[in-house]
Amino acid sequence: MDNFYIFLSLVLLLLPLFFAFGWFAARIDLKTLIKHAKSVPDGLYKAIDALIDRKTSIAAQELNEVVEQNKLDNSSNVTKYALVLSLGRLYRQRGENNKAILLHQRLLNEPDLNEEQYHRLQFELGKDFQSAGLVDRAEREFEQLSETTMAKDANELLLYIYQQDRDWQKAINTAGKLSHDATTYQFEIAQFYCELAQAALFRSDENSAIDYIQSALNANRKCTRANMLLGDVAVKQGRFQDAIDAYLKIEQQNHEYLGMVGERIYDAFASLGQMHKGLDVLIGYIKTFPQLDLLSIIYDKSLALYGEEHAMETLLELVRATPNLTGIYQLLGVKITNINPLWRADTDMMRNVIGRHVQKTVMYRCRQCHFKSQVFFWHCPACNRWETFTPNRIET
Ligand SMILES: [Zn+2]
Numbered sequence: 503m504d505n506f507y508i509f510l511s512l513v514l515l516l517l518p519l520f521f522a523f524g525w526f527a528a529r530i531d532l533k534t535l536i537k538h539a540k541s542v543p544d545g546l547y548k549a550i551d552a553l554i555d556r557k558t559s560i561a562a563q564e565l566n567e568v569v570e571q572n573k574l575d576n577s578s579n580v581t582k583y584a585l586v587l588s589l590g591r592l593y594r595q596r597g598e599n600n601k602a603i604l605l606h607q608r609l610l611n612e613p614d615l616n617e618e619q620y621h622r623l624q625f626e627l628g629k630d631f632q633s634a635g636l637v638d639r640a641e642r643e644f645e646q647l648s649e650t651t652m653a654k655d656a657n658e659l660l661l662y663i664y665q666q667d668r669d670w671q672k673a674i675n676t677a678g679k680l681s682h683d684a685t686t687y688q689f690e691i692a693q694f695y696c697e698l699a700q701a702a703l704f705r706s707d708e709n710s711a712i713d714y715i716q717s718a719l720n721a722n723r724k725c726t727r728a729n730m731l732l733g734d735v736a737v738k739q740g741r742f743q744d745a746i747d748a749y750l751k752i753e754q755q756n757h758e759y760l761g762m763v764g765e766r767i768y769d770a771f772a773s774l775g776q777m778h779k780g781l782d783v784l785i786g787y788i789k790t791f792p793q794l795d796l797l798s799i800i801y802d803k804s805l806a807l808y809g810e811e812h813a814m815e816t817l818l819e820l821v822r823a824t825p826n827l828t829g830i831y832q833l834l835g836v837k838i839t840n841i842n843p844l845w846r847a848d849t850d851m852m853r854n855v856i857g858r859h860v861q862k863t864v865m866y867r868c869r870q871c872h873f874k875s876q877v878f879f880w881h882c883p884a885c886n887r888w889e890t891f892t893p894n895r896i897e898t
């Protein structure tokens with residue numbers, strides 16, 4: 503019990519001391535704060551106010567004055583460097599790329615920058631060049647950074663530039679450098695190889711095309727585009743069974759892409775004199791995967807092989823199984839010749855209305871950014887991602 507009273511007395515004695523220490527500490531902090539506040543130039547506050555009011559021109563002017571007049575004392579090299587970065591971004595945002603370039607170039611010549619600051623400024627300069635459309639100069643700046651602390655950011659922008667330039671080999675190398683456990687870039691690398699294969703196929707260099715296709719499949723064995731190209735090379739070389747094998751393998755990779763090779767599958771079978779078999783394969787696919795864009799080709803080939811009545815029956819069966827706008831539009835077109843003449847004009851009118859609606863709403867769509875198009879893209883022109891387009895046109 504005695505010990506407890508001694509402890510209590512000690513606490514009561516020391517309590518005012520703790521308060522006193524706290525009070526002194528707060529005073530010291532406040533003093534430092536006031537001292538720092540006094541060393542901040544007015545222009546900075548004016549720039550912040552202008553930014554709040556979305557007056558970027560005034561903000562840029564005020565920040566520029568702070569940097570130009572060297573109102574910051576010598577100890578604030580870091581502050582000046584940070585200010586230049588912000589001002590540069592502001593210039594770029596306003597499209598004043600020349601001002602950003604001059605600003606960054608000038609600071610790069612200053613001797614007291616450390617290595618990290620130097621590289622960051624070089625990166626910003628690269629971005630200035632890129633914004634100004636001087637892609638070659640941007641590329642040079644970013645390439646110099648590929649082994650520095652700015653490597654990741656620089657390589658990401660280089661990858662973008664190489665894709666815009668369609669320099670697929672450099673894109674492959676850069677994507678390889680960027681790959682790590684969390685992000686492997688395997689989708690992209692496979693697509694870059696497919697681009698090389700496509701180009702080789704255009705110049706009839708089939709051996710190179712096959713090598714690139716193999717590399718694409720090594721990067722991503724689910725790359726349907728690689729199998730499409732493998733089939734195309736085989737067709738070009740007259741190896742139609744190989745072409746069929748390559749196209750049909752797409753079913754295991756991702757069956758949604760089968761609609762894109764419907765015509766090619768049929769043509770390869772036809773080249774072997776097996777038209778009926780080719781048509782049966784397509785009908786089998788659409789029955790299993792009704793979303794495939796195969797209705798039109800099935801009707802056309804059925805018409806050519808079996809005549810109008812049979813083709814219409816096939817179409818009717820498929821549309822009834824999975825009714826959709828495109829199918830109904832096609833069905834009306836086929837049925838119109840046999841329809842009661844009293845109804846023909848009205849049916850034609852309805853078909854035209856549906857047709858216009860189909861044209862407006864049935865499209866390919868990017869699953870990432872929802873960009874819509876009547877044309878399929880492997881590389882979305884809006885968000886620059888690969889394989890994000892729906893492989894079949896859908897109602898949007
Ligand atoms: Zn997109």
